[in-house]
Amino acid sequence: MIGCLLALLGALAGGGLAIWYGRERAAVPPAHSGLHAPLPASSAASPALLFSPTPERPDQTPEIISSETDVIWAFYDLPGMPSSAALSASWFLKDEQLGELPLDQLQPQSGADHAAGQFAIHAPATGGVSSGGFISGIYRVVITSPDYPDISAEASFVALPRAAQILQGGGEPEGPPAVRSMQTASGVTDTGELIGTSTSFQPNAGRVVAVFHYEGIIPGSALTVRWYLEETELTAARTEIPVTAARGRGEAWLETGEGDLLPDGSYRVVVFLGDEVEPLATTGFEVASPAGSTAARQ
Incomplete structure (x- = not known):
């Protein structure tokens, strides 16, 4: 069964998102100050x-x-x-x-x-x-x-998810939503480098990764990645990528179960902004069995 794992690579920044922060409220005597006298705190110390x-x-x-x-x-x-x-x-x-x-x-x-x-x-x-x-x-x-x-x-x-990493920052969008430089490959290193960039894969590839850069996205939105074999969407592989910064990098991948093969055919990866009908980007790739062999279609 064809499955899909998601890795979100974006930056967490902007005025609407704080990774952590401390706050000290106004120095008002506690309700039970007669029973518990607070210790003096340094003016520089904050919770x-x-x-x-x-x-x-x-x-x-x-x-x-x-x-x-x-x-x-x-x-x-x-x-x-x-x-x-x-x-x-x-x-x-x-x-x-x-x-x-x-x-x-x-x-x-x-x-x-x-x-x-x-x-x-x-x-x-x-x-x-x-x-x-x-x-x-x-x-x-x-x-x-x-x-x-x-x-x-x-x-x-x-x-x-564990695969998510921070690659670059971004604040409020400076332009219209866009997805650029979408590529397919057989894998990605821990440092984000593509392995085996290609538009043609064999059925035993096991995994095809789609990597792209996005910009102009309002933090709090989501990018939807859909995979198609010929004209049929592989709905089990559809996934949403939460966007936490106006620009960043995203990954999604199509993966087979252990011992399974990718069916031969023409595939497309399409990225949408949420539920919008018009895609932001599309790229295609082929899966073809070596000459003289037969790949099982699912």
Whole structure:
């Protein structure tokens, strides 16, 4: 069965998207200040929240965290809040609240004079069963204390499939939507270089990759990639690429199951902006069996 895997290669930038940020609210005495006197905080210190796919604290949150991981670690730093304060957290996916975030494996920082440490965020369950990874998207986390509601940290992380990488930046579109330099190849290296660029493949190729550059796309939109054999769309291979920057690079690929062959014939790869009818770009390639052999058609 012909399947398709997606890799989004774009840049996360622009005013509408922050990979992470810290926020310190106005210094208003906490509701229970008579019971819990806040510790003095340095004027230069601000609440911070970082994320990492490993339990080691990073210098900054990675631009992309693999959505295929089961656990993401959060590292919090809340100056002005006592280290003994009870903490609470909530999280959101694309501004939709996911509810209270369990502070699993909470590990306060030893010797800290304020609330600081780390905790684990597990992939949300679907129907009470572990989903085996995070749904792709932008997650936002807020951590505070019921006793110190005016001290909080808020930050975001982006979860995308492992193949997604950052290649270049971009802000608001400077021109009309366009897809350029679309090519087909048998593979792509980890650094983005094409392997075996061609418009002709054998049935046992296993995979055909389409790579292109896009520009003029409004962040938050999606590019739809469709594959055709002759005049029939291979609907199982259709995929959407979320766009997080006005310009970037995208990949999509057509892949057979183990031991299967690509059917002989003329193929097309077509890129659309969302559900629009007019394509942004089209390229074609051929699959042909060597002379004297027969490839099975699916």
